[in-house]
Amino acid sequence: MAINNIKEHDLKAEFLDILRNRKVVTYYQPIVSLKDAEIIGYEALSRGPNYSPLHYPNELFGYAKKLNKVWELDLLCRLTAIEKAKEIIGEKYLFINIDSAIVKDPDFKQGFTKEYLAQWGLEPKHIIFEITEHTAIADYKSFKEILENYRGQGYRVAVDDAGEGYAGLRMLAEIRPNFIKIDMGLIRDIDKDMLKRELLKSFQQFSKTTGIKLIGEGIETYDELKTLMEIGIEYGQGYFFQRPQPNMVPLDLKVLNVLHSINDIIRANKEAKEYIRVGDISRLDAPMEYSCHCNEAHQLFSEKYNLQGIVVVKQEEIVGLVMRNKFYLQMLKRTDGAEFLNEPITSAMDPYPLVVDQDSNIQEVSRRAIAREENSVYDYIVVAENNRYKAVTSVAYLLDTLNNIEVE
Structure with a gap:
């Protein structure tokens, strides 16, 4: 049902019901190592109930902003994602999207105490704060100090949608994230676009120099995947691997076979080049x-x-x-x-x-x-x-x- 066709009174009641009765639904999408086909973690994606006019994240968070309830909704989404993330085992990560403005809020801190995470079998090292490049950061100095405090506790940081926004270079330089997620706009049809390929090669060289890990977002086709793997991008995410799911599920065997096959080709090419005199x-x-x-x-x-x-x-x-x-x-x-x-x-x-x-x-x-x-x-x-x-x-x-x- 289109949100524009819902009366304001009914829409507000729907939103408050979601908030009061914890009706947000968490979906998970895997982030995959392109070198060994292992899932390194999952991004948590929050939505409203199925068939609700506030099901999609844009409508849900857009309306929360209208009612000045972003803090409450964000906390609910985060806690719900953490509660379900008890299925994460070993060293896998949980990527959680956050708005830079809420990092210093007391509610944010409440949702990330070590004691709370321990209830669900998680530690700070499992959590990646994912900050979108669209987010405007008014005070970099204060923001960095807060992030460093969290880093000191074992949390990690990722910058989302890198390459899409206008302030991305400063954000990368100031925040110095552990992961950079390359915007899907740069990934789309990269196999057909020489300029995009050269740009990603520069990102890859930057990654090797700084130790910051790269994640290609929005991978949808075999050729996009193969091109990224040939460039040397280490991690990937997108519909090619798996659409967001209500639960954390392993990769399909066909996807695993494709990843192994491309790696075999790349290895053979490398060996061929090394052994031609x-x-x-x-x-x-x-x-x-x-x-x-x-x-x-x-x-x-x-x-x-x-x-x-x-x-x-x-x-x-x-x-x-x-x-x-x-x-x-x-x-x-x-x-x-x-x-x-x-x-x-x-x-x-x-x-x-x-x-x-x-x-x-x-x-x-x-x-x-x-x-x-x-x-x-x-x-x-x-x-x-x-x-x-x-x-x-x-x-x-x-x-x-x-x-x-x-x-x-």
Whole structure:
């Protein structure tokens, strides 16, 4: 029944009945480890009774605000969620949504005493305060002091809907949460959106640096899940795993199989990249002896348009590298080009090219290649066998191989 069609008197009576007779219903949605398919905890989601015009949270809390009863409703929802959470075992967490404004309220403290939690077999370490990014925090200093007091007792903090609100960066910096829940707007169709993927990669790097755990919210499709797992996001939540349920139930076997299957694919891809040797993706270009002159390099470049570099050797020992673009740049700078062409090739070469052993894995080689100075990033990579010239490979081919390895 639409709330707009209910008389104000009846709506108020309905709300007060819910409050007086503790009629809120708690649903739970699991938060899943994407690495091992284990449920790490559940988010508690409070609703009004079924078939009530105040069933959905927006209507229920919206009307509570209208009657200035947010404190009472929040306490009821929290206590109901905790009472039902006795089913949580081991180290699983209970994520409870809170408004930043109520943290300092005495009713809030009453609902989170150690004694009260102990009645239901819970400890502070089981509780995660989930603060939405939509929430405006007027006094960060006081709010941080209150949160630190709770942290000192063993509670943890999560920031919800990160990436959606305007004040999110300051909230993250000030609160320093244990968990960040990435807004579902950034998750939706991430497999088709390069910008979202790059943004999530930045979040992931931030997570690795700070130790703050990331939870992708609102995951609905296989491709969204696979993309997040490939990026390295550690935890997930959404309809793909399970819709909110009145009780805490395990994941369906099909979901478990999907998670294990994707992890197998990612592992296989990683192993494939680790074990491909640079020697396997290199080609044997004829080298040039160090006794040659620049005119011979010019002739070779003229005959082979696609040749971008020439390795210079001394009886198979690598002594340098001549790249086409740098060779002709030097030639242009000379007032007498003919004189330049008569000079020894050693005068035009880079005596310190990147040289790697043929058994080096391509991931390590790629890191070394892109770590070079900017004017040398795209120079050939020289491949050696027992410290003697073996072959060359290009940065483009190296990166293309890394990006296109697929394990069916």
